[in-house]
Amino acid sequence: MKKFLAVALSVFLLCVGVFAFSACDARIQVSVLQFAQHGSLDNCYEGIIEGLAERGYTEENTNITRHVANSNSSENMTAAENIINSMPSVAVGIATPSAYALANFAGGDVPVVFTAVSDPTAEDADFREFENVTGSSDRLPVAQQLQLIRDFFDANGEEGSVTVGIVYTLSEMNSVSQIAQFEEAAPEYDVTIASRGINDASELSAAVDALIAQGVDCFNNLTDNTVVQSLNILLDRADGVNIPVFGSEIEQVENGCVASCSLDYVELGQQTGYMIADILEGKDPDDIAYLYIEDGYTIDYNSGVLEELGFTMPAGEGYESANDVNA
Secondary structure, eight states, rough: OHHHHHHHHHHHHHHHHHHHHHHHHOOOOEEEEOOOOHHHHHHHHHHHHHHHHHHTTTTTTEEEEEEETTTHHHHHHHHHHHHHOOOOOOEESHHHHHHHHHHHHHHHOOOOOESOOOEEEEETEEGGGGGSSEEEEOOHHHHHHHHHEEEEEHTTTSSSSSEEEEEETTTHHHHHHHHHHHHHHHGTTTTTEEEEEEESSGGGHHHHHHHHHTOOOOEEEEEHHHHHHTTHHHHHHHHHOOOOOEEEHHHHHTTTTTTTEOOHHHHHHHHHHHHHHHHHTTTTTGGGGEEEEEOOEEEEEOOHHHHHTTOOOOTTTTTTTTTEOOO
């Protein structure tokens, strides 16, 4: 009996000690929820850390925790609720599903900053309906991307109409919004969009094969988290029939896409870090306008993939400073 009481007392004291340590941690609490694990979102997180450090928020005075939901909606919702219940100084959502879940659970009680949200005013994921929320967008440069595709096919002797295949996830509202933007702008560049929606990664192969059978001239990848995480499937299928795949940022080009008009996700994260710092220093999130990157896009290409597929990059104005990821 004495031994049992001694063990119980030890456990009690340990729990008290853990609680006391947590309660006495005087550091500022910033909790990050990242929907998926892939290059662009990881770069965004690294940029946030850099931006906060530039403003003086380091591990010495700030406890920054990150949870990655692995593209799992249930895990994402549970993590979002737990984060809000812990009442951090600021909750940060990387990618729309995580950011929207945080904002929804917060109900205005915890400041929420979103980033890597392509369309923060999308019909089914409109952040304007929430209070105490602001953030930054990774809105795609649709016109510039379509111009890149148009120039690419012109440079490779295919001057007729181009059919661009896009696979996207039906539950990712930003992807749905991006499809609409591409479809609206495409005719100006003599481009037709052929899209296929999927529910999860298990449907990706079939969707790609269906678009290949439909006769697409190329694929264009969005910032769709499900597709990006399984990009190798899309690339393997397309490469097998010599169809080029265009990416939406440099990580995708490094992983096998031919080219992209790219956003710098580290810079996007840095700018988001500054926004978080503003809030920590007393600024009301509702007084901080959503941040859109209007310029600073770069053209990245993969010379190794181009050579394998037998294509060349366009030349001339706008392409002199294009970045070869193999250089």
